[in-house]
Amino acid sequence: MAEMMALTEATYYILLSLVRPQHGYGIMQQTEALSxxxxxxxxxxxxxxxxxxxxxxxxxxxxxxxxxRRKEYRLTEQGRSVLLAEMKRLRELVDNGERILRGE
Amino acid sequence: MEKSMTMRKWFWVWEFDKEETWLNEMAMNGWLLESVSFAAYHFVRCEPGTYSIRLEMHPADEEYVSFMEETGAEYIGRMMMWMYFRKKVEDGPFDLFSDIDSRIAHLDRIGKLLQIVGVANLVIGVANAIGPTRLGWINLLCATLLMYGLGRIHGKKEALEKERMLHE
Structure with missing residues (x-):
């Protein structure tokens, strides 16, 4: 059940940054650049x-x-599917918002 | 002009944000925190406003220190459970926490410690009060103070939790 809950922005960007191996400072920089x-x-x-x-x-x-001394991290298969599920959820939010505000 | 100085000052655990503000004011006035010891702060002269100071309750953790250093922060030292860091203002904004969840987790760590020490004092206090030493009131006084602190931490946490209902 907990796996179905919304991710925080921090979690989302950390997972996204780790599609390729990255160390801590790299994650911070990449998150700032992406957003x-x-x-x-x-x-x-x-x-x-x-x-x-x-x-x-x-x-x-x-x-x-x-x-x-730098530790590197990478996304796992499980992390990847969490990320995909979250993207689906976010898309639904935006789609619903657009549809309703357009007055359909 | 003096190059360094030591100031004796006491902050209760639940006043950590006040302590942090004070240390940053000192840096604004050209006094940079160099090391900490029990209820004493050692400063050296710095160019006013060139450093930010942050403190955090964190168990001793070498890995965390090197992680912080990797991000451009300097480790000043630790006193009891508290770690002190500084970072040059020109190296970018310096915060330890960037979302409500991690701020709440930090308050939880502080609260848990207050609770453990508070309950220990309560137990020792009661045991001594009915025992032969009659010094139990000291522990009971400590327990009362720690429970007050716990209340203050809880208040801060509640404010954040309210915020968390709407934002992250």
Missing amino acids: HGRVHLAAGTLYGALNTLCDKGWIIQLPVEDGS
Whole structure:
């Protein structure tokens, strides 16, 4: 049931950023770029979200390369289907809004 | 002109936002937080308004510190359960939390700790009050204060939860 609930904007953009492997700071930058500066992920919020998403199995942490302290993450298959379901939900919201405001 | 100074100041746990505001005011006035110790803050001179300071209750966590450093923040140090960070203003806005959920989670962490310490004091206080030492009132006083703090944290949380009904 919980899987059917709406994602927060932060979760949505984190998942979207992780279609390709990315480290924490990269996720922050990509989110800002994708939303044209509208959505800003603060470090504490992002850190907590990454841990929760790993626990849920929607993303995984990649093995750390030698000499690098940066951890990279990537979307899992499960995460991908959550993302697709959310996009469907968002599309429905917008479609309904447009239809009703157009006065159909 | 002095290069550094130490100020003794006490903030209750539930006044963490007041503490943060004060530390940022100090930075605005050219005093940058350099390290923290028990009820004391050590500052060095800085160009006024060049740094933002943030603090957070967070269990000791090396990984979190390096994560923060990766994003351009500097780790100042920790005092009890609190971590202090700073970031140059020119390196962009500095916040630890960017949504209501993570702010609520932070308040929950603080509340949980107050609750544990408060209940412990209550139990010790009651045990001592009926025991031979008669010093239980000190613990009972502590328990009362901590429960007051818990109420303050709960109030902040309720305000956020109301907001959460409409926004994220």
